[in-house]
């Protein structure tokens with residue numbers, strides 16, 4: 001459904017030193033720095049997938065979303081989505097996609113939400129009966145009824161984000177691009193947004209491409225991750241694959257009868273120790289969990305043991321370090 005092949009994009013950014021002298025000089029002679037936002041990026045996405053597009057600040061995520069939604073023309077490469085080239089076939093293409101930029105609004109600030117929705121209905125030429133049906137569903141599932149007549153500028157961030165998501169779906173697109181949809185939301189709103197994304201994917205088969213810095217979004221939603229760093233695609237695979245490759249550390253917390261001697265497990269590191277509790281970090285590529293537990297029980301009389309895998313956030317930090325991004 002989505003094929004991106006060898007997409008590259010470089011921005012020329014004007015260099016200007018501070019001060020009036022340099023401001024005047026720049027009127028006659030401008031110097032530019034080239035910023036390589038995307039370098040030979042390729043991937044494909046099948047219908048019905050939820051793909052998490054992650055990477056540190058400035059990695060090129062928004063640039064990719066802009067290319068895929070037809071806002072930006074790349075310097076090189078092919079992008080075919082449902083048979084369209086986004087930046088060439090814009091009028092036909094936009095009927096098939098919905099886009100939410102968490103940091104920007106597609107709604108009109110001074111008018112009530114419902115009027116923005118009606119404007120979008122006209123822009124996308126949605127038949128009245130179909131619009132009514134979709135709107136009823138969106139108002140219900142995103143809990144919008146109490147804010148439909150409020151001007152957008154008076155909405156809280158969470159309320160606005162729910163309206164943005166509804167706005168992007170009024171024309172029933174089959175692909176949804178979400179650029180940081182949960183940014184700045186409270187825990188309850190985040191969960192509501194995640195739940196809704198999951199639901200439209202399951203119920204309506206909408207393909208979702210999601211950029212986020214929130215790893216809980218990724219864990220809750222994405223079956224697959226694309227990791228980008230410095231404009232280059234570095235990882236394309238499942239969350240489980242990511243854990244298998246980078247998340248080999250486990251933390252063992254052991255409670256035991258009082259024991260004066262600190263614990264020692266060959267190959268593992270002791271994160272903290274008291275006469276009653278030890279927290280140990282084990283790299284399962286070096287030491288098997290069963291070996292660590294056997295060694296533990298030979299040194300102390302165990303009361304309780306818990307084993308925690310590495311949080312996905314730590315794994316991502318480890319990946320960023322490994323790829324030097």
Ligand SMILES: Nc1ncnc2c1ncn2[C@@H]1O[C@H](COP(=O)(O)OP(=O)(O)OP(=O)(O)O)[C@@H](O)[C@H]1O
Pocket residue numbers: 011012013035036037055056057058059060061062063064
């Ligand atoms: N319109 C533009 N003009 C010049 N440079 C740009 C422009 N848009 C993006 N860039 C640069 O391209 C690079 C990639 O930016 P992009 O916004 O795609 O990153 P991102 O991964 O979305 O980052 P973030 O997580 O901070 O939103 C950055 O170095 C950015 O400064």
